[in-house]
Amino acid sequence: MGSQQIRPSQFVIAYxxxxxxxxxxxxxxxxxxxxxLFGSDFSPDDFEISDQRMSHGxxxxxxxxxxxxxxxLGLPADKYIYKTKPFPQxxxxxxxxxxxxxxxxxxxxxxxxVCKDSGRKGREAIRFIKxxxxxxxxxxxxxxxxxxxxxxxxxxxxxxxxGGGGSLSEVYIECPVCGSRKYTLGQVYQWDWxxxxxxxxxxxxxxxxxxxxxxxxxxxxxxxxxxxxxxLLTLFSIPPRHTRLHNLLQTRPIYENLVGSRxxxxxxxxxxxxxxxxxxxxxxxxxxEILRYPWGEIAAAINDILEPIxxxxxxxxxxxxxxxxxxxxxxIPPIRGPKPRSPVLIEINPHTxxxxxxxxxxxxxxxxxxxxxxxxxQRGYRRVVGAxxxxxxxxxxxxxxxxxxxKWYPGVEFFGEGTFIMMNPDDGWGFSVTGKAADxxxxxxxxxxxxxxxxxxxxxxRDELHPLFVWxxxxxxxxxxxxxxxxxxxxxxxxxxxxxxxxxxxxxxxVLLYATQPGSEGTLGGLVAMxxxxxxxxxxxxxxxxxxxxxxLCLEHExxxxxxxxxxxxxxxxxxxxxxxxxNMWLDRNVFLENxx
Numbered sequence: 001m002g003s004q005q006i007r008p009s010q011f012v013i014a015y016x017x018x019x020x021x022x023x024x025x026x027x028x029x030x031x032x033x034x035x036x037l038f039g040s041d042f043s044p045d046d047f048e049i050s051d052q053r054m055s056h057g058x059x060x061x062x063x064x065x066x067x068x069x070x071x072x073l074g075l076p077a078d079k080y081i082y083k084t085k086p087f088p089q090x091x092x093x094x095x096x097x098x099x100x101x102x103x104x105x106x107x108x109x110x111x112x113x114v115c116k117d118s119g120r121k122g123r124e125a126i127r128f129i130k131x132x133x134x135x136x137x138x139x140x141x142x143x144x145x146x147x148x149x150x151x152x153x154x155x156x157x158x159x160x161x162x163g164g165g166g167s168l169s170e171v172y173i174e175c176p177v178c179g180s181r182k183y184t185l186g187q188v189y190q191w192d193w194x195x196x197x198x199x200x201x202x203x204x205x206x207x208x209x210x211x212x213x214x215x216x217x218x219x220x221x222x223x224x225x226x227x228x229x230x231x232l233l234t235l236f237s238i239p240p241r242h243t244r245l246h247n248l249l250q251t252r253p254i255y256e257n258l259v260g261s262r263x264x265x266x267x268x269x270x271x272x273x274x275x276x277x278x279x280x281x282x283x284x285x286x287x288x289e290i291l292r293y294p295w296g297e298i299a300a301a302i303n304d305i306l307e308p309i310x311x312x313x314x315x316x317x318x319x320x321x322x323x324x325x326x327x328x329x330x331x332i333p334p335i336r337g338p339k340p341r342s343p344v345l346i347e348i349n350p351h352t353x354x355x356x357x358x359x360x361x362x363x364x365x366x367x368x369x370x371x372x373x374x375x376x377x378q379r380g381y382r383r384v385v386g387a388x389x390x391x392x393x394x395x396x397x398x399x400x401x402x403x404x405x406x407k408w409y410p411g412v413e414f415f416g417e418g419t420f421i422m423m424n425p426d427d428g429w430g431f432s433v434t435g436k437a438a439d440x441x442x443x444x445x446x447x448x449x450x451x452x453x454x455x456x457x458x459x460x461x462r463d464e465l466h467p468l469f470v471w472x473x474x475x476x477x478x479x480x481x482x483x484x485x486x487x488x489x490x491x492x493x494x495x496x497x498x499x500x501x502x503x504x505x506x507x508x509x510x511v512l513l514y515a516t517q518p519g520s521e522g523t524l525g526g527l528v529a530m531x532x533x534x535x536x537x538x539x540x541x542x543x544x545x546x547x548x549x550x551x552x553l554c555l556e557h558e559x560x561x562x563x564x565x566x567x568x569x570x571x572x573x574x575x576x577x578x579x580x581x582x583x584n585m586w587l588d589r590n591v592f593l594e595n596x597x
Contacts, residue, residue, distance in 0.1 A: 003080040004028075008067040012378045012412040013578065016230055017396045018135070018201040019381075020087060020222050026125040027222060028084035029137075029200045033065070033410070034398040036083040042068070043401070044408045045281075050250040051375045054235050054411070056309040057316050062397055063252055064377055064411035087200050088139050088222065090126040092161060093117065106142060106173060107158035114158075128185075131227060131385045132195040132217040135394035140219055141193070146173040148182040185219075192216035192386075218385045226384040231393060231454075234497070234581070235316060236512075237345040237373040238323035239332060240304040245297065245342035248290050249305050253281040258302055266295040293341055301342075314458040321499035324420045324512060325428060328353055328367035345415075347371035352528075355424055356535045358597025362431060363424035364538060368528040372418045374516050377411040382454065390452045416516030417528050421479070422499075423597070428508040435594030437566060438467035440559050450562045455585065461502075464586045468507045469500040470566075473582065474592045476511040477573045478541035486537055487530050489515065492576045494527070542596065545589050548572035559588050566590050 004023045017032045044065035093105040098115035111118035131137045143156045155177040163171035169186030197213035253276050263269040273287040327348040347370050354366045382391040400406035423431040445465040453459035476496045484491040500509040515527050548554045549571040559566030566588030574584045
């Protein structure tokens with residue numbers, strides 16, 4: 001069996017359980033981690049990512065595991081550590097010269113039943129599967145396509161495949177026994193098929209994992225981007241939980257003991273840690289690292305992590321916004337206080353903050369964030385199949401083998417740098433957006449009933465519909481495009497976090513542009529180093545919003561209730577999905593151009 005290399009970041013951001021990957025021997029579905037990854041050799045505890053704000057604030061107390069690498073396990077690079085399952089299993093043999101009659105052969109099994117060829121040459125996995133909006137996927141019922149329903153023929157092991165040009169209506173399947181060729185692929189592609197309720201990622205061996213499902217299934221290409229859309233949660237480490245020591249103390253066995261009996265001295269803490277190490281609940285090197293710091297710093301960190309955690313995404317994001325606003329004035333960690341001995345996970349030097357003017361005289365405050373820790377968790381995925389209803393979120397957590405009430409989610413931890421941008425003065429409340437385009441957005445913000453919940457970071461707030469959010473999001477995309485041209489970054493390597501805080505009729509906002517790399521302490525400072533030259537970046541970004549190669553059609557496209565964008569296209573604003581946190585929605589050049597900074 002071959003192996004396919006996937007980075008831990010790819011597993012969380014792009015793939016995960018239930019995703020179909022293209023392996024060397026054909027497509028395979030990634031199994032649920034309790035089946036495919038964790039077993040007798042190691043457990044999720046060995047690869048835990050500690051982050052209180054994520055675990056307690058957004059995941060209801062669930063823990064976060066990361067995908068281990070072959071290098072840390074001491075295994076060869078070509079040795080697989082995560083099991084997958086072949087899917088789909090139907091194949092197409094393309095050896096026309098060996099098939100008398102000028103047809104391909106659609107079959108499942110180790111070799112083509114006509115030419116007996118079992119090699120990879122001239123053989124490909126079928127491109128089509130069935131899927132429903134409740135997350136189920138299964139093989140296409142090729143028997144029905146060839147025979148229709150109610151046929152007396154029982155042959156179902158292979159079929160003749162004719163056609164294959166540019167149109168599905170030219171493709172039809174023929175039974176080699178009875179000669180039936182009932183439907184073309186184009187006809188059945190639009191059908192509502194009965195769903196089998198199958199989750200192949202939960203299957204052990206040949207046994208099928210199915211349940212009752214009343215949703216219609218559709219035929220879809222296995223590589224379609226809408227077949228599996230991961231739902232990601234992203235948070236940054238911010239004060240007061242902003243050092244490596246805080247991170248260590250948040251390790252679940254340690255945190256649970258601190259909640260039960262807060263130590264009053266270094267000796268008490270040492271006894272707690274030794275008991276956990278003796279019970280093999282933590283590693284001794286983790287205990288040694290914690291005890292390296294002075295008791296005063298440890299006690300302060302314990303007080304920090306025992307403080308209550310906000311429990312909504314909206315509140316946690318606003319909390320981040322406040323931290324960056326304060327950091328742009330006072331710094332993180334504060335210059336006025338003693339620096340902790342433990343390495344910090346976020347750092348802002350207020351002396352590096354720059355201010356630049358926009359064309360209308362508004363001042364933008366640009367704050368380099370020289371150190372930044374990001375935790376991204378995949379909470380689940382949706383299969384956007386069919387035109388009706390909201391696709392179900394499929395939870396990708398799994399229960400701890402020793403404690404069924406404890407759930408684990410896949411995550412990844414990044415370290416990097418960023419640039420935080422907001423309006424001056426220090427509080428940022430002095431800038432507001434007005435105009436016809438802003439009024440249209442404000443009307444749907446006041447009545448967002450036409451928009452499904454899953455489109456928003458937090459459905460209880462729906463800040464994305466506010467015109468100030470649209471303004472900052474539009475500006476963010478153009479800034480990323482400008483940075484990719486001027487700083488040498490590809491646009492896919494820069495991500496965004498748009499902030500907006502709404503209090504009554506007032507609102508303020510900002511944006512963090514950041515670049516992170518797994519397993520490294522930063523990205524060599526390229527993004528931070530651009531701060532002194534940000535006037536050029538701002539000017540280019542504004543110019544790119546003013547002029548689009550798609551004009552006048554792009555600029556004339558006005559936002560309407562029920563739509564997701566105003567004036568925005570690939571010529572001016574749209575980015576790759578890895579950069580935009582909002583899937584290229586909530587953009588409008590008209591809102592920005594009516595309110596130039």
